[in-house]
Amino acid sequence: MKEGKSAKLNHQQQQQQQQQHQNGHLSPFKFAKLVDPEASWDKDQLGDVLHWIRQVVAIVCGLLSGAIPLVGGIWIVVFLAISSAIIYGYYAIILKVDEEDFGGHGALLQEGLFASVTLFLLAWILVYSLAHF
């Protein structure tokens, strides 16, 4: 009975993934899955979630850094460390995924990395320039 239920669940998940790929963007996404360690993840889905988490962290850190303001290149390194720690904490501790199934720690940690750095710099520079001069 339990096997039948999980097979049906897998089939439904596969259908959802197919629709997602056909549409080319995220289909209706259950946000409860974001904090469910029992949920199964497709590589693309997990990659997208990690990407967007990084972007949100970048915007928040950029806005805060510009507002305080924080000055000096060291804060770029601090941002990298903080955002990577958040991403690692999310997939390793909250989701408890096996990173080997998704290409290793490197593949997961680099999702959205460059875009997040540029977004952080953009937010930081804009807020700093507009608020303090």
Add this chain to the structure above:
Amino acid sequence: MASTIFSASKYSDSLTVVGISICTAIICESISWLLIYRTTSYKTLRSSIDKASKKLESMKTTSNPNLIAKKSSKTKKIDRFESSLKESNRDLSLFKFKSGAVVALVLFVVFGLLNSLFEGKAVAKLPFVPVRIIQKMSHRGLHGHDATDCSMAFLYFLCSISIRTNLQKFLGFSPPRGAPGGGLFPMPDPKTS
């Protein structure tokens, strides 16, 4: 009240650069959608790359070391899938390249416009001193020796990368993970930008 505050700021031109970058990104993605993403060829290629990538992954991860006899035929299958994937990626790149020329022209015109508007003018203030190699872009065309003065070129570069990458991601236009050009520094899809 916010607009009054920002227009009084010494560096309010930075908002103009950001605004133009956002509009440019939307225009470029619209052109890419018209010329590339809505075509059947692109959808077919994209779908075949996704399927081949997934098949390849599952074949590489599910391997039974006891079945030595079947190993060589499996290796051949993997090689076949890999070469098929490479071919599809090549076709995808070629397909996008032809249509990317129009987008490149739009970007060239916009950059020229921004250059003429803000040449020699610092549009923002950097909260850090960039390394020498970055200063070539961040201090491009500016007078004086203050390395924290930010030129339009650097701000436009940051806007382009961050806004267009995320816009492509949001719209589902970013290249498939099986395609080359990812890695540590994935740029917005160069063939469409």
